[in-house]
Each structure stands twice: as C-alpha cells, then as structure tokens.
Amino acid sequence: MTVGLVRSKDLKAGVRRSAAAWPIGTLRYLVAAIFTGFCLFPFYVIVTTALKTETAIFAWPPVWNFKPTLQSFYNALFVFGGRSAIFYLINSVIISAVSTFVAVVLGAMAAYGFARFSFAGKRHLAFWILSTRFAPPVAFIVPIYLMVQKAGMLDSHIALILIYTAMNLSLVIWILRGFFSEIPIEIEEAALVDGYSRLQIFWRVALPLVRPGIVSTAILSAIFSWNEFLYAMVLTQSKAATLPVYLAGFSNSMGLAWGEYMAVGTMAVLPILIFTFALQKHLVRGLTFGAVK
C-alpha cells in the first residue's frame, strides 16, 4: 500500500514537473529558431537572388517558388568584361591562406613560449601583443599606407599578407597560449627524459595536443583575412585586389547587375564555408583527456 502511494505521488510530481518544463523548452527552441532565421535570412536572399532570372529578382510580390538558373554565375565568371571574379577569388585565397598559415605557425611558437617559459617582462610583452588590437584598424591606415608605399609594395600580395599576419598574430597567440597551458606539464617532462629537445617536444608532443586550438585559430584567422576590406581597399588597386574589394566595385562598373552581384557574393562565402566544415571534425575537445589522471 505504502509503496503504491509513494509511486503515485512520484508520478504526479513527475507530471507536474514536465508540464512546467514543457513551455520553457518550447520557448527556448522558438527563440533559437527565430534568431537562426534572422541570421540566415540575408544569406538566403543572397543565394536565391543569385539563382533567379533577372525578371524573377525584380518581381513583386517576391517569387518564392522559382526555377533556379546558373545564368548569373556564368555571366559573372565568363561574360563580364575586365578581370573575372576568379582572378580576385585566387588573390583572396593566396592572401588568406598564406597569412593564416604564417600567423598560426609563428603564433603557436610564440604562444608555447608564453605558456612554458618564464622570462623578464613576460606579462608586459603579452599585454603589448594583445594591445595591438585595441585601436580600430582605421587608426593605422595612414602610417601603414605610407610604409607600404615607401617599401614599394602597393598593390602587392605581400603587403596584405604581412598586415593580416600581424593582425591575426595577437589572436592566435592569446588563444593558443591557453591551450598550451592546459597540457599537463608531466607529458612534456616525460618527453624531456625520453630524450627530446624543447623544439622537438614542441613539434612532436605539444602541437599535436593543441590541434583543436590550432584549428579554431586557423578558422578565425582565415575568416578575418578573407573578409578584411579596409586595408585591401586602400592598399590594392587591381593586381592584388581581393574579393571584398572586387565586390565593392561591382555595382559601379556594371550598373546594378543584382543577379551577378549576388552570384559573386555566394562564391565569396563558399571557400570559407568549405574550409570551416572540412576542419570542424578536428574541433573535438578533450584530446588530452585520459593522458593523466
């Protein structure tokens, strides 16, 4: 009897609890769905506009159900005069890839140094590195323009690569420093007594263990380099211009070719999207889990 009573009480309590939890859970999903829709809607408009015919783009009320066409992509790539979007796409890929690679390699080494060695002025140096990002980039545009000009590097890939690397370095160093500090020191001590030098330990032990950190900083650096507009706009004309620069000039030279404009916009998003998805599986946490108790 008693058992039965307790059970039915439990049951009632359970029902009450889930009844109270139900609207909160639903509300949470609703809010998340609205926010996701809000974020993705512009992207939806870009992609669908790129896939519509010109009449469908300007139709009112908007056509939701239409037959997609790749005409705009074809036009943007092969029909439009001047340099094709592919030229700028390649520029963007070169500049983003090289600056990301250099920033991650140099940044990882610097971060390891900050995480594992003590030296005079360490805290000040670390703070100074972070402080390079305190001011808005536009504050440095004039001195940097003059430096690049004096060095004869206007409209060159190397100028943007150097600037993007410098800007990404502080981010890479600060994020990776935390990852390196989390590696149990005993693992590196074990490597020391196993006969490895500090540099070997960095490459063979520490670096593989911070792979999630490397991947996330690489993604963030690549996104930054890929989307950077201000410096690319000021420091390049044509030879080294990146996609954002090309996109900004699009409407001027071609009138308002919305379909083609959005087609280039879609292509501008794709590489970074592919890069992120390709690396995402390496973002697993807890690789060091289980190494030490």
Add this chain to the structure above:
Amino acid sequence: MARIEFKGVSKTYPDGTRAIVDLDLVVEDGELLCLLGPSGCGKSSTIRVLAGLETFSDGMILADNNRIDHLPPQARDCAMIFENYALYPHLTAFENIAMPLRARRLPASEIKARVTKIAGILRMEHLMGRRPSRLSGGEKQRVGIGRALVREPAMFLMDEPLGHLEAYLRVELRAEIRKLQERLGITTIYVTHDQEEAAAIADRIVVMSAGRLQQVGSFLDLFDRPVNRFVAEFVGEPPMVFLPVERTNADSIAVKGVRIPISEPLRAALRATQDRELILGIRPNDFSLGPPVRDHLNGTVTLVQPQGDHAIVAVSTPAGPATAIVPSDRRPAPGATVGLTFAGERLHLFDSAARALNKGEGGG
C-alpha cells in the same frame, strides 16, 4: 647501470622554502632505493633534480663519478615513471613505448622488435594499438613502465608510480617492478609515501622529512633502530607509542611512578646523558595486555579494531594514549581496565632533541 652520488645537494625555492637540505647520498649500482617520507618532505624534488627537470641551489650530482648536474634532461640517460602516467595522449600505446627509441633514431625494425618484446614482458600485446584514453589506470601505468624499460637507461626514476592505482593493482605492479628491476639490474630510485610499498620492494630505504635525510637502511634497520623520533613514528603501522618518562636514577626510568625495566645497552646510554626530558617509545607489537595490577601501568580500553588474526587496541593511560596489537582471541572489551607490560629489550628512548639514545644498538 650507474652509481649515483648526491654531494651536499640543496634546493631552495625563490619563496625561501627549503625543499632539499644538504643531501649526501650514494645509490649503489643496480640498487633499488626508496625515498620515503610524508608529502612535501623533498623526496620528489630529489629525483626531479636528478632527472634535470628542476634546478638546485647548491652541491653536485655524480653518476659513476662524472658530474651530470649541468646536463640537460635528455642527456642524463634516465627513464622516469610518473605518478599520473604522463603518457602521450595522441599516440597509441605502441608509439608511446617507442618514443624514447625514436628520439635516439633507431631503425624502424629495431624499434618494432624492442617494443614488441617489452609488450610481451608486460603482457600487454593486445593493448598496443590503443590510445591512453582507452586504457585503464593499471594499463596506463604498464605502458609508462614499458616506456621506461624499453631503452635500458642508466637509471630508473619512479615518482610514486602506483599512487593513483587501486590497492590490489599496487601490490601486483610493485612485485612486477621489483622483478623487472632485478632482472635488468638498473639503478632505481623509487619515491613513495607508502612504507609498506617501500618495505616490499626496496634494497634500502631513505627516510626524508622537511627536506632532510633522516636515516638510510633496510626496513628492519628503520623499524628496529630508528635514529630519531620522526623515523620511529613514521615507520611502522600503527605508529610507535610515545610516553614521557621520569629519571628515577642514573640508569633507571619510570612512567608515572611505575618503574620500567630496561636492557643493559639502554642503561649504558642512559648513564651517558644528563638529559631529563626523555621520551619512551614502544612498538604496539611489544605491548601485552593483562589484568590490571596495582603499582603498574594500567589503562582503560577506548577502542578495539579487529583486524582478523589480531586486533588494534587503543588504551588511555595516565601517561598518555597507547596502542597495542594483541591476538584476536585475547582482545579486551572496550571500557575494560587493563594492565600494560612490555619487553624491556625492545624499548626505545629519545632525548629532548628527539634523537634516539640507543642509536644503532638497542631495539631488536
């Protein structure tokens, strides 16, 4: 395969903490030496200094009469086993064991042969493809041992290697470590805070406290002839009982007015000192409990812990608390009044500076 010598080694941390104080110690070639002491006594610092993982302030370290303290860790040819295993999480068990060999750039075929041989010795061939996250604690430490064994170093340094393992695994693995060490004949320094473990595997034991070496010897040396009160109290379980004594004569003593019979060597030691604040030390095994006797040391039983064939009995006496080990069938009931007697030749006396009076003679 080295004779290791510490000469006046001291280590002081920047905050002034003295981790090691003027350590003089020789570890003989092929010996298994245990560093035993409570946490913070400097035993871990000692082997970390020897491995080159930490610097020290003063003194020198020699291996086969060559100074090694200026060498970087990778040049000292020591293999270390860590309390928390410190395996490489991104590598399989096989690769973990192979790492010291890869550092020495051995040909792949030899690496494979040696790792396979070690895996066989440790009976863990079936685990070689697994990463550390898929190994149990005991399996992880087996890999750690394998990694240390694989390259046949000049010395093994083991920093509480079994500390994180369950009791039955500790017993099993420590026997394995001892067997392997004997077979390979490699000089080994083994750090532990567990005296039972030290007693089970060590050739000699070094007891450390507050950065200072207290005593070196076999477990029986430490047990029967402790040089000071710290060693007497730390070694032996349950710990030695200490009772304050009065000197009734040049060579006789009493506890709370009850005269204590003592051995001739102890008498001689007593005659040689003027110290009046003496402490008597008695091992719980050396007590026997009987019915209370007038003019004798009597006490009240406060706690009885049955342990199988024997029981640990806590007794409250006018001189202070005492612990006795008695056969199970003769254990008293809690609350009972008992008389304490002890064998005169197995007593220890400590002076006011906590040094043993009968150093190196009395006792056993």
